[in-house]
Amino acid sequence: xxxxxxxxxxxxxxxxxxxxxxxxxxxxxxxxxxxxxxxxxxxxxxxxxxxxxxxxxxxxxxxxxxxxxxxxxxxxxxxxxxxxxxxxxxxxxxxxxxxxxxxxxxxxxxxxxxxxxxxxxxxxxxxxxxxxxxxxxxxxxxxxxxxxxxxxxxxxxxxxxxxxxxxxxxxxxxxxxxxxxxxxxxxxxxxxxxxxxxxxxxxxxxxxxxxxxxxxxxxxxxxxxxxxxxxxx
Amino acid sequence: xxxxxxxxxxxxxxxxxxxxxxxxxxxxxxxxxxxxxxxxxxxxxxxxxxxxxxxxxxxxxxxxxxxxxxxxxxxxxxxxxxxxxxxxxxxxxxxxxxxxxxxxxxxxxxxxxxxxxxxxxxxxxxxxxxxxxxxxxxxxxxxxxxxxxxxxxxxxxxxxxxxxxxxxxxxxxxxxxxxxxxxxxxxxxxxxxxxxxxxxxxxxxxxxxxxxxxxxxxxxxxxxxxxxxxxxxxxxxxxxxxxxxxxxxxxxxxxxxxxxxxxxxxxxxxxxxxxxxxxxxxxxxxxxxxxxxxxxxxxxxxxxxxxxxxxxxxxxxxxxxxxxxxxxxxxxxxxxxxxxxxxxxxxxxxxxxxxxxxxxxxxxxxxxxxxxxxxxxxxxxxx
Numbered sequence: 368x369x370x371x372x373x374x375x376x377x378x379x380x381x382x383x384x385x386x387x388x389x390x391x392x393x394x395x396x397x398x399x400x401x402x403x404x405x406x407x408x409x410x411x412x413x414x415x416x417x418x419x420x421x422x423x424x425x426x427x428x429x430x431x432x433x434x435x436x437x438x439x440x441x442x443x444x445x446x447x448x449x450x451x452x453x454x455x456x457x458x459x460x461x462x463x464x465x466x467x468x469x470x471x472x473x474x475x476x477x478x479x480x481x482x483x484x485x486x487x488x489x490x491x492x493x494x495x496x497x498x499x500x501x502x503x504x505x506x507x508x509x510x511x512x513x514x515x516x517x518x519x520x521x522x523x524x525x526x527x528x529x530x531x532x533x534x535x536x537x538x539x540x541x542x543x544x545x546x547x548x549x550x551x552x553x554x555x556x557x558x559x560x561x562x563x564x565x566x567x568x569x570x571x572x573x574x575x576x577x578x579x580x581x582x583x584x585x586x587x588x589x590x591x592x593x594x595x596x597x598x599x600x
Numbered sequence: 601x602x603x604x605x606x607x608x609x610x611x612x613x614x615x616x617x618x619x620x621x622x623x624x625x626x627x628x629x630x631x632x633x634x635x636x637x638x639x640x641x642x643x644x645x646x647x648x649x650x651x652x653x654x655x656x657x658x659x660x661x662x663x664x665x666x667x668x669x670x671x672x673x674x675x676x677x678x679x680x681x682x683x684x685x686x687x688x689x690x691x692x693x694x695x696x697x698x699x700x701x702x703x704x705x706x707x708x709x710x711x712x713x714x715x716x717x718x719x720x721x722x723x724x725x726x727x728x729x730x731x732x733x734x735x736x737x738x739x740x741x742x743x744x745x746x747x748x749x750x751x752x753x754x755x756x757x758x759x760x761x762x763x764x765x766x767x768x769x770x771x772x773x774x775x776x777x778x779x780x781x782x783x784x785x786x787x788x789x790x791x792x793x794x795x796x797x798x799x800x801x802x803x804x805x806x807x808x809x810x811x812x813x814x815x816x817x818x819x820x821x822x823x824x825x826x827x828x829x830x831x832x833x834x835x836x837x838x839x840x841x842x843x844x845x846x847x848x849x850x851x852x853x854x855x856x857x858x859x860x861x862x863x864x865x866x867x868x869x870x871x872x873x874x875x876x877x878x879x880x881x882x883x884x885x886x887x888x889x890x891x892x893x894x895x896x897x898x899x900x901x902x903x904x905x906x907x908x909x910x911x912x913x914x915x916x917x918x919x920x921x922x923x924x925x926x927x928x929x930x931x932x933x934x935x936x937x938x939x940x941x942x943x944x945x946x947x948x949x950x951x952x953x954x955x956x957x958x959x960x961x962x963x964x965x966x967x968x969x970x971x972x973x974x975x976x977x978x979x980x981x982x983x
Contacts, residue, residue: 495686497673498645499700499749505674509699513690 370566373574377567379546380554381574387462387550388530391470392523395477399522400515403481404507425475429535436468436540464541465548469530476529477522484518485511517590524586528579551575601753601785603627605811607643607653607663616640619653620814624802626779626786628817630793631806637789638683640806641755644787645680646673657753677708679751679784683758685742687730693741694726700749711750719781720744720774736767740774747782754778754786760795768795775799793834797821797878821878822928825908825917835917836880837928843873852897858924862951863897881917884929885950888939898951902927907941909933916941920949927951 373381405411406418424432440447441459450456458464488511496506512519534552541548543557555571558564606619616636629637642648644655646662654664662671662678679700687696697713704711717723720740730738739759746754756775760768772795779786779799790796796803796817803820805813807828813820817838824835841857846866855862855875862877869875891899902922909916916936920927927949935941 489686491682491684491686492688494647494673495680495682496688496699498647498676498678498680499745500674500677500703501699502672502674505703510688 371570371573373570374567376545377554377571380549380551380571383462383465383546383549384531384551385578387465387469388527390463390466391473391530392526394466395470395474395526396519396523399474399477399526400481400519403478403485406478407482407485421478422475424472424536429472429533430539432472433468433536433539436464436471436536440464440467440540458541460541460544460548462541462547465537465550466530468536468540469533470526472533472536473526473529476525480522480525481515481518484515484521487518488514517593520586520589520593524582527582531575531578531582601625601658602656603644603753603785603787604654604656605640605644607640607650607655609639609643609648609650611639614809616643616809618804618806618809618811620804620811622787622802622804622814624785624800624816626788626800627802627804628796628800629787629789629804629806630791630796630800630820632791635806636809637791637806638757641680641757641787641789644753645678645755646671646676647680660752674703677704677750677752679746679749679754681739681742681746681754681756681759683761685730685738685759687733687738687741687745689730691729692726693722693728693730693733696730696741696745697726697748700745704750709750711748713748716744716747719777734767735763736770739763739767739771743774743778747778747784751784754782754784755789756786757789758791760790760792772798793821793831794878797836797838798876818926822919822926825910833882834880835882835928835930836878837926839877839879839925839927841875841877843867843869843871843875845871859900859902859922859927879927879951881928881930883952884920884927885952886918886929886931886935886939886941887948887950888945890948891950894950896950896952900925900927900949900951902947902949904941904943904945904947906943907936909936920947922949 402417402421406414437459438444442448442451442457447458450458456463458467492514493506493510496510501509532552533550534556537548537550538553543549543553549557551571551574555568555575558568558571602621602623604621607616609616614634614636616639618636618640629640631637639648643650644662649670650663650665652665654666655662661669662676663669688699691699697717701709701711701713717726720743722737722740722744725733725737725741730741733741743756743759759775760771763771775788776799778784779801788799800817802815803813803817804811805820805824805828812828813823821834821836821838825832839857839859841855841862844854844856844861846853847863851866852863853865853867855864855877857877864877867875885896900922902920904918905921906919907916908919915930915932918929918931918936918941920929929949931941939947
């Protein structure tokens, strides 16, 4: 079983992947909920355009998304340059860039899951809350959000899983630098490109499967607990 | 409390145009399905906006299109009990009750939650979630939740409509207690005349979006002929009475009203209980001589007060004074002619059946708002 032991470099790739995916999930969450709420509840000019932009990464080849990120968020890009000069935030060829790429790629999945569950909320409950004295923000925090929680958790799991597997946009935007931007998929890819890398690729593949399964089971348990507490399931 | 409503709202082909005032402790909005009852309470709650008009409670304007005033729902402090209870599924009963209470401004929190829980009998349910409650329990919790928010006005939109007869009988006494002890004026929507007759101090009759009659319950139900011709069979007099005793041998109860003693099918209640009987006009016969040997149990001496004859109808409505009780009798126009019925004629009223809307009759309303039994004692407790 010696061959199953991960090398320090492989551990680095695993840890980096988890870190990138966690950050991608947590940072995109508030934006995802906000956009999902806008799309589910509000009519505004350009709604179709926003909807299209959100879903674009789902349809475009990941390489294209990665390249667009490189053009806009790179150090010479309009947004990346601005962030670098004024806030010292750099994405290009950093692990933060990998998190950004993963977040963008997973965003449509997050928005979709949350939006569907916002649309399923019984608005009569929200009306009841207003008659009890709740202002619109209070209604959102105390009624809408708790009822949407199962959808949010599903969206977070999807985002995390998508981020763990993201390859094309990541490698295009931040390349494949061991210790900085080399995540599980790019590390596996690297192994497949070198002679005798089969064992390493297999080890990392098993790790990927284990993490994915753990995330799925955790989400299932969490969702079941929430629905049981609401007596819905 | 005075509720002043004068609103117009158009919804497709339907138009609500209702104007009325009510100062009762429980104002029933009575009308058939589609008459605009729910739209009306939604306008009072602020869930809908009128196209034009105004609504005021105790002089506080909730909406007035003339001066562009619209108090948002969450600032109206109106307790709304929905037909479908709408309890929050993610909160326990206790948390549902706490919800409105915590959102009420501190100085206006007069509601005493333990007493509300006691009055509605929901103590054993406090730690459950709504998904585990029966229909009747949900209704009671919904009433408690609205009340716990310390509202200035309660709106109840057919809170019993989704319940079977047994569950209705379970809830009605709680609504009566709320009316008599709650200290909050109630607007109660219903299409069931028995509920209205039992609960209401005042009635507004809504037909096709128009308030066709409004006023004290006894007057409105006596005038149902004109307000709702299709419900003329329900035209009735309301008689306030006290349970005098039981006639165990014949399974009858004896009631005492201003006009005298009544014998009615047995009612399970303690002697001294106040009740309200509904005597339908079509169940009252008239005789000029005292009838003897007759199957009807109740024969009362009465004097004709008024005779209302509709020119295009075969029958007439005779209003009687039976020793202080108002009675109504529906007879044919031919009878009016042959018995020469006119105001002042003395005769005998024979009551075939007494439709009993059991339960406590609303007592006479003392002048001013009664102190709320649900509010903690002390002069500063209530604004």
